[in-house]
Amino acid sequence: xxxxSKPGEPLRPLWWNADVRPHGALEMIDQTRLPGETRTITxxxxxxxxxxxxxxxVRGAPAIGVAAAYGVVVGLNEFEPTDDVWPDRLRQACEYxxxxxxxxxxxxxxxxxxxxxxxxxxxxxWLEARDVLLKEAHAIRDEDAAMCxxxxxxxxxxxxxxxxxxxxxxxxxxxxxxxxxxLAVIYTAHQQGRxxxxxVDETRPLLQGAxxxxxxxxxxxxxxxxxxxxxxxxxxxxxxAHVVITGADRIAVxxxxxxxxxxxxxxxxxxxxxxxxxxxAPSSTFDATLKxxxxxxxxxxxxxxxxSVLGQRITLEDMPCYNPAFDVTPxxxxxxxxxxxxxxYPVDEQAIRAMLRK
Numbered sequence: 001x002x003x004x005s006k007p008g009e010p011l012r013p014l015w016w017n018a019d020v021r022p023h024g025a026l027e028m029i030d031q032t033r034l035p036g037e038t039r040t041i042t043x044x045x046x047x048x049x050x051x052x053x054x055x056x057x058v059r060g061a062p063a064i065g066v067a068a069a070y071g072v073v074v075g076l077n078e079f080e081p082t083d084d085v086w087p088d089r090l091r092q093a094c095e096y097x098x099x100x101x102x103x104x105x106x107x108x109x110x111x112x113x114x115x116x117x118x119x120x121x122x123x124x125x126w127l128e129a130r131d132v133l134l135k136e137a138h139a140i141r142d143e144d145a146a147m148c149x150x151x152x153x154x155x156x157x158x159x160x161x162x163x164x165x166x167x168x169x170x171x172x173x174x175x176x177x178x179x180x181x182x183l184a185v186i187y188t189a190h191q192q193g194r195x196x197x198x199x200v201d202e203t204r205p206l207l208q209g210a211x212x213x214x215x216x217x218x219x220x221x222x223x224x225x226x227x228x229x230x231x232x233x234x235x236x237x238x239x240x241a242h243v244v245i246t247g248a249d250r251i252a253v254x255x256x257x258x259x260x261x262x263x264x265x266x267x268x269x270x271x272x273x274x275x276x277x278x279x280x281a282p283s284s285t286f287d288a289t290l291k292x293x294x295x296x297x298x299x300x301x302x303x304x305x306x307x308s309v310l311g312q313r314i315t316l317e318d319m320p321c322y323n324p325a326f327d328v329t330p331x332x333x334x335x336x337x338x339x340x341x342x343x344x345y346p347v348d349e350q351a352i353r354a355m356l357r358k
Contacts, residue, residue, distance in 0.1 A: 010145075011173035011216065013063055016070055016138065020044065023077040024134075026070040030057045031174055035215040046075035046093055053100040053107075056206065060175020061249040061285055062144045065106030068097045069137035072114045076130050086126035090118050090133075102297040103258055103326050105250040105287045110140055141177045147282040147340035148179040152188030155245070155280055155338035159189035163196040163242040166232055166270075169203045169260035170212035171247025171280065181247040181280040183216060185338060190222050198224040199235055203260060205305045205323065229262055236273040244270045245338075248281040255331030255347035256293025257281070264327040267334065276335040283339055286356060293328035301325050 014028035026043040032055065033039045041057060043049045049071035052058050058067045075093030076086060094111045101107060117136045121129040159165055165186060172183030179187060186198060198217060203209035210226055217224040227235065235241045244266060248257040257263075257279050270277040290296060303321035307313055337344040341358045344351050 010178040011219065012178045013174045014058055014067055014070070014141075014177070016134070016141075017042070023130075024073075026067065026074055028052065028058050028067065029174070031059060031212060032057055034174075034211050043071070043074055045078050046071060046096060049074050050097060050100050053097070059208070060170065060247070061104035061106040062148070062176040062181070062282060063174070064101065064104045065110035065284065066137070066141045066144055066177050068100075068107050069110045069114055069140045071097050072111070073130060073134045073137055076126065076133070081126050083125045086129060087118060087122055091115070101299055103249050103299045106282075106284050109284050113140065144177040144282065144284075145179065147284075148176050148181060148184045150340035151181055151280050151282065151338055152179065152184035154340065154343055155185035155278065156188040156192060158243055158245070158276065158278055158336075158338075159185065159194060159196055160242075161194050161196065163194075164199060164235070164240045165196055166199045166201065166235065166241045166244045166266065167213060168201040168209060168229075168244075168246045168263050168266055170208040170216070171245075172213055172216040174212050174216060175247060180216075181282065181338075182245045182278075183213070185245055185278075185280055186217075186222060187220060190220065196223070197240075198222055199232070199241060200224055200226045201229050201232060201262065201266070202226060203262060204229055205309075207310070208260065232266055233269050233273075236269055236275055241273075241275060244275060244277045246277075246279055248279050248285050248337075249326060250290075250296050251279070251281060251286045251337065251352075252290040252293050252296060253286070253288050253352055254292045254349045255334060255337065255344070255352060256296070256328050257331075257334060257337070258293060258296045258298070258326045258328050261324055261327050264329045264333075267329045271333050277329075277333060278336050278338055279329070279334055280338040283341060283356060286352065288353070288356060293330065296326075296328055298327075299325040 018024040030039045079089045081089040172180035250258045306321040
């Protein structure tokens with residue numbers, strides 16, 4: 001599908017609008033405005049796509065990958081290259097988009113897929129090649145949506161009637177092409193009629209849990225309560241939580257998983273309280289070139305994100321801040337990884353490579 005959500009359809013955070021003249025454009029929900037305003041932005045230039053990824057107007061590893069794939073087409077449309085130079089223009093567009101954010105492996109996976117597709121099109125005119133590449137971007141989007149729905153089916157059994165579920169950041173429809181990863185598990189269990197309660201971590205410093213996940217769950221009619229990040233331990237100690245489910249932005253071949261900052265602490269708390277901790281992610285999130293999580297590049301963001309909450313400064317203007325956007329949860333703390341190909345358990349290199357070979 002390449003259209004925005006309609007009533008009764010799954011929430012889609014980004015789509016291709018072929019009606020934007022002259023060549024179409026990438027459109028998306030500006031997630032920095034949620035939940036107060038649902039605003040659509042239109043990206044007709046390569047830089048607009050780069051800025052949307054960098055500024056978190058689109059975010060979540062799978063959604064970033066889809067945005068990058070469409071961004072390549074946007075770049076070709078903007079450059080309007082001649083037939084002999086379009087491969088160079090495509091290479092430049094991919095190199096530029098790759099510099100937007102370093103941690104989400106789906107970004108690089110999608111760009112590599114677009115490059116590889118382009119290698120087979122070098123004898124085509126740039127207009128012919130562009131049409132094929134747009135179909136490839138559509139395929140990446142549609143395949144991601146299918147994977148998300150399959151993840152929900154794979155993992156729904158970890159949520160039973162009466163459970164309390166903790167989730168962190170946003171791993172829902174807004175982080176993917178639709179439906180989500182961690183939230184796909186929640187949505188599927190909800191659709192099967194199970195009665196449970198979700199505790200939504202607010203997720204400082206940018207509050208993706210409070211702004212985005214809470215909004216999504218409310219929209220879907222899922223029973224949920226917002227909590228501050230530092231309340232998770234109390235919820236666990238009071239036996240109100242029975243399972244933790246998060247997404248991931250990159251997973252090393254041994255199972256170490258990078259996700260939004262605070263995920264590692266949540267996994268440690270879950271282990272201390274004997275609560276299973278699951279990661280939900282499509283196979284495109286695995287990086288088979290990395291032996292363990294120590295090699296995962298961690299994005300460090302502007303200190304003002306910590307100094308302020310929703311634009312309101314909460315500390316000294318020149319107060320030094322530490323602001324890694326992600327942390328890495330060691331594989332031994334992960335009870336299982338939910339993928340579109342099945343559940344990975346135990347979480348180790350042998351099981352992961354077997355899944356990737358499917």
